[in-house]
Amino acid sequence: MACSVKTCEAAVIGAGPAGLSAALQLAELGVDARVLDEKPAAGGQLFKQIHKFFGSDRHMAGVRGFEIGRRLLARCRELRIPIHLNTAVWGLFPDNTLGATHDRSALTVAARAVIVATGASENALAFPGWTLPGVMGAGAAQTLVNYHRVRPGTRALVVGAGNVGLIVAYQLLQAGIDVAAVVEGMDEVGGYLVHAAKIRRMGVPLLTRRTILRAEGNGCVQRCTIAAVDDAFRPVPGTEQTFDADLVCIAVGLSPAAELCRALGLAMTYVAELGGRVPAHNESLLTSRPGVWVAGDVSGIEEASSAMEEGKLAAISAAAALGRIDAETESRLAGEVNASLAVLRDGPFGELIARRKAELHRRYRQTCSSPVAPTPAVPACSM
Ligand SMILES: Cc1cc2nc3c(=O)[nH]c(=O)nc-3n(C[C@H](O)[C@H](O)[C@H](O)COP(=O)(O)OP(=O)(O)OC[C@H]3O[C@@H](n4cnc5c(N)ncnc54)[C@H](O)[C@@H]3O)c2cc1C
Known part of the structure; x- marks a missing residue:
């Protein structure tokens, strides 16, 4: 297998909203950054999000997810940030050189700073018939309908009334798919009421304290x-x-895609409200390993706007550690991003996330005493 070697100051793993925002912030602060993503196209979940975002102008309120993706990628092109697609990162050597596969060859990226922004994966639910064709994650249906323009069925049952369940139910209706019902095990709908109201107005029953017992069919x-x-x-x-x-x-929920973090040996911790096992990190999203930061859903499930802010926060800290900005600039820039994150984390659910994140940061200070300085870049193998 051929092996190629790249060297850069900062490598970002994942080209979703968190990773692209991190790379842009790094480049704007003068850091030579590159992005690696295992998918054939960049943008993470953004290109299947056809709904308008909330928040303020800073959070691109009123702009649809795929348009935010286009804007981020256009800016990456302007700043000439290399994005390596079809590139799956599988590990990190002791000197912070990343090991990856690109198509059928090996690639190593020697970076002094690494930001892991690998996103989340959908939780599964096992019940009789769950392996029948036609049973799928809501995110898979969303990808088929909004990205590939393929209708995966004609009449759907949606299990779970969190934001993903509600948004996908609405998007199925928009695609001309009948939605028989949305069922939710809890007493209350977990997602935003504005999304629930939209599907109720379309005549879809939202049935709480219910679950799926079985799916049946011939093939x-x-x-x-x-x-x-x-x-x-x-x-x-x-x-x-x-x-x-x-x-x-x-x-039925998302879990941080933290397999790579575990493979990298990062200290992990369990926070139910953040989606389960997340890498321990501080206010700057620095992990237990020097020179490695996390950002976005992998650091705790939220949504795309906060993922973008977290990407910037990790990048600011990495740029400071790389000596590109002084402590005063770091503190000013991080203050601006934290103020923006606080706006996004307003409301009962957001406040709970903010409290859990603060506890996580406190625990990090008690348990992780690693130095912040990144390691020098040394390629692990040559061509
Ligand atoms: C299935 C699904 C559906 C969603 N639907 C909605 C929705 O409708 N509305 C909404 O507001 N929010 C939705 N979200 C949540 C929202 O999209 C996320 O909060 C946001 O995209 C998080 O951004 P991110 O950059 O952290 O991760 P992502 O956007 O998931 O990007 C992560 C990227 O990392 C890459 N990656 C992962 N592992 C590796 C590796 N080892 N090597 C290289 N690359 C890797 C992936 O290919 C991906 O491109 C959804 C999330 C998921 C998982």
Whole structure:
């Protein structure tokens, strides 16, 4: 297998909103940065998000997700930031040189600073019939409909009424797919009420304290059965309802895509509200390993606007560690980003995230005493 070597000051893993924002901030501060992503196209989840974003002008409120993706990529082109696609990072050598595969060859990237922005993956739900064709993650249905313009079914049941479940239900309706119901195990809808109101207005029943019992069909899903659940999440006999449906979208939460962080040996910690196991990090998103930062969903599940702010925050800290900005500039720039993050984390859910993040940072100070200085760049192998 051929092996090529690249050297840069900072390598960003993941070309989603967090990674692209990190790379842009690094480049704007004079750091030679490059981005690596395992997918054939950059943008992470942004290009399947056809809805308008919330927030203020700074957060590109009113702009649709795919348009935000286009703007970020246009700016990356302007700043000549290299983006290596089809490039999966699998490890990090002791000197912070990244090991990756690109197409059918090996690539190493020797970087003094590394920002891991690998995003999140969807949680699965096992029930009889869950492997039938037509049962899929809501994110998969969203990719098929919004990105590939393919309808994965004609009548759907959506399981989970968090933001992803509600948004995907609405987008299925927009694509001309009938939505039989959205079922949610909790007493209340977990996503924003504005999204819930939109699908209710379209006549879709939003059924709380219900779960899917089974999906059935001859070679693919044709119908599914739901039931009410008691306080211990056990199905209540006699409450079963069966729907005709050839599509079941599972939207029962996201988990940080932290496999690479674990492979890199970063200290991990469990925070349920952030999606489970996340890499320990401080206010600047520095991990337990010198010269390695995290940003976006991998550091705790939120949404794309906060992922972009976190990307900037990690980049500012990395630029300071690389000696590109002084401590005063770092503190001023980080202050601006933190103020913007505080606006995004307003409201009961956001405040809970902010509290959990603060606890995480406190725990980091108690348990991680690693130095912040990045390591010198040394290629691990040559051509
Ligand atoms: C399936 C799904 C659907 C979502 N739908 C919505 C929605 O409709 N509305 C909404 O507001 N939010 C949605 N979100 C949440 C929102 O998109 C995220 O909060 C946001 O995209 C996080 O940005 P990120 O940059 O951290 O991660 P992502 O946008 O996920 O980007 C991570 C990138 O890292 C790359 N990567 C991962 N591992 C490696 C590796 N080892 N080597 C190289 N590259 C790697 C991936 O290919 C990906 O491009 C969704 C999230 C998911 C996972």
